[in-house]
Amino acid sequence: MTTVNTSITLKKGDVLKHTFLKVLPGTGAIELARKYFPPNVEYHDALEIASALIDGHFEGVDDPKVRRCAHCGYYYRDITKNNSSITCCKQCASGKDIVLKAWRREVRKVGKVRRLTWLDLHYASSYKGESFEYPFWSSDWHMFEYDRKRKVYxxxxxxxxxxxxxxxxxxxxxxxxxxxxxxxxxxxxxxxxxxxxxxxxxxxxxxxxxxxxxxxxxxxxxxxxxxxxxxxxxxxxxxxxxxxxx
Ligand SMILES: [Zn+2]
Incomplete structure (x- = not known):
């Protein structure tokens, strides 16, 4: 059996393409953004500030402790002592792990043939990799044969x-x-x-x-x-x- 190397190291500021600005901003990202909104801000002004924050056009973006979160993709300020975090909060950290886990599973699956089950032999549930919305028995014979082999009747x-x-x-x-x-x-x-x-x-x-x-x-x-x-x-x-x- 050959094993595929699926180890991956995210550098600081790297963001997963899959979740970049597609998930809600994490706690750390909200914490940073909060500082840039003056009290009683008008709605349209707030929108401008928000878009500037998302694009990285704000004061303090050059701070070595400010970077994009690897999961949610919004800017946050690192609060760890050695300035080594890549995600803004715990939720984002576990979210990132889930995405990477799914990616690893996909990569390992490539080229491997899934062993057919009894049902696969008698049941039409997919065609060329696409699964059917309404699966059905391949034929009458298959339906009876499946029951017979399973000793139902x-x-x-x-x-x-x-x-x-x-x-x-x-x-x-x-x-x-x-x-x-x-x-x-x-x-x-x-x-x-x-x-x-x-x-x-x-x-x-x-x-x-x-x-x-x-x-x-x-x-x-x-x-x-x-x-x-x-x-x-x-x-x-x-x-x-x-x-x-x-
Ligand atoms: Zn985040």
Whole structure:
């Protein structure tokens, strides 16, 4: 991996182009400007004074302690002992750091290819680097494929079994996994394993949540209606054969 040198040293009086006179003047800049406005100044006079201050046409601009703030870009007077500050206040200092950080990130990103995620493979969210306002699935197939791979619901599955599974999950609280039957050592039937804990053999408290196929069917029928349910069944059968379009 090659690392790009992104270290940057701002000299006194240097201003970041990105924020130059585009952000509000910082505390230090206001402090300096305040001295140049006489009390009860007229509005138009104040505008002239302000523009002169911004352009650097004011008395005392040659002072070695007076310079532009690196972030807000307005003139301020350095109050540090060794006359080494580049920003007028704390807010401007952190603002400058944020801009530089973003710039560093941009520079390091150049030429690097972002690893595609699962969604990128199935979802059209940008074209030639421009992101869409309304992203969409690349196609019907992509939509179903994304769900299938993520084990949400596989078309062709037993629908009642799937609903029962989801209900079980919801009742348990969505935290515990539903028990799976695993075939160990080539035995067809799973074997019960008794664990001895301090001489006491037994099982924990088990609550069985079970609903009959007929009951689930009746619920689905009531919720979606016979026509919609039939449509979905046909769709699932077709999808099981690899045909996703109706
Ligand atoms: Zn500033």
């Amino acid at each position: 596989s078309f062709g599955d037993d629908f009642e079994q799937y609903v029962a599974q989801q209900k079980r999950k919801a009742e348990i609280g969505g935290k515990r996994k539903t028990p799976e039957r695993i075939d160990y050592d080539g035995y067809n039937a799973p074997r019960n394993i008794h664990v001895k804990l301090g001489g006491h053999v037994g099982c924990g408290k088990v609550t069985v949540i079970k609903q009959s196929r007929e009951k689930i069917e009746a619920e689905l029928l009531a919720r979606y209606g016979a026509k919609k349910l039939q449509q979905e069944r046909v769709r699932a059968q077709m999808a099981a054969l690899g045909r996703y379009k109706i």
